[in-house]
Amino acid sequence: MGKRVKIRMGSPTEVGARVQGSDLYSVALKWSDGKLCSGCDCPFFEEHGNLCKHIWATILEAWEQGHLGEVTAGSLADAIIGAENNLVRDLTREDIELLLS
Numbered sequence: 001m002g003k004r005v006k007i008r009m010g011s012p013t014e015v016g017a018r019v020q021g022s023d024l025y026s027v028a029l030k031w032s033d034g035k036l037c038s039g040c041d042c043p044f045f046e047e048h049g050n051l052c053k054h055i056w057a058t059i060l061e062a063w064e065q066g067h068l069g070e071v072t073a074g075s076l077a078d079a080i081i082g083a084e085n086n087l088v089r090d091l092t093r094e095d096i097e098l099l100l101s
Contacts, residue, residue, distance in 0.1 A: 005057050010067030017061065019054040027058040031071045034078075 009016040015029040021042065030037045038055045039045065045052045059076075062068050068076075 003061070005061040007058075007062060007065055007067065010062055010065060012067070012069040013071075015058060015062040015067050017058045019057055021054055025054045027054050029055070029058060029062065029068070031068060031076075034075060036071075036076065 004020045006018045007015060008018060013031045015027075017027045017029075019025045019027055019040075023042075025040055025042045027040045028038065038051060040052050040054045042052050042054055044050070045055070059068075
């Protein structure tokens with residue numbers, strides 16, 4: 001099986017990807033003013049507005065490929081925790097930085 005995340009566009013502040021889940025989903029990430037804006041067209045994100053597994057997978061793949069270069073692991077961790085997202089409420093800043101290392 002090939003990679004589930006295909007980065008279609010990547011830069012130091014933005015990423016666009018297609019992620020294979022139960023269907024093929026589009027994910028967009030934009031880093032601006034210390035905040036991560038994200039979107040996914042999966043049902044979970046559209047219903048809840050929370051970071052979904054497709055966004056997480058895109059963040060990790062983008063990081064691995066060297067995109068989002070203007071973002072440090074610490075600043076991304078702070079932005080994610082600051083979003084008060086239910087999916088990350090039990091993760092610490094250190095946990096998130098470890099995921100990105």
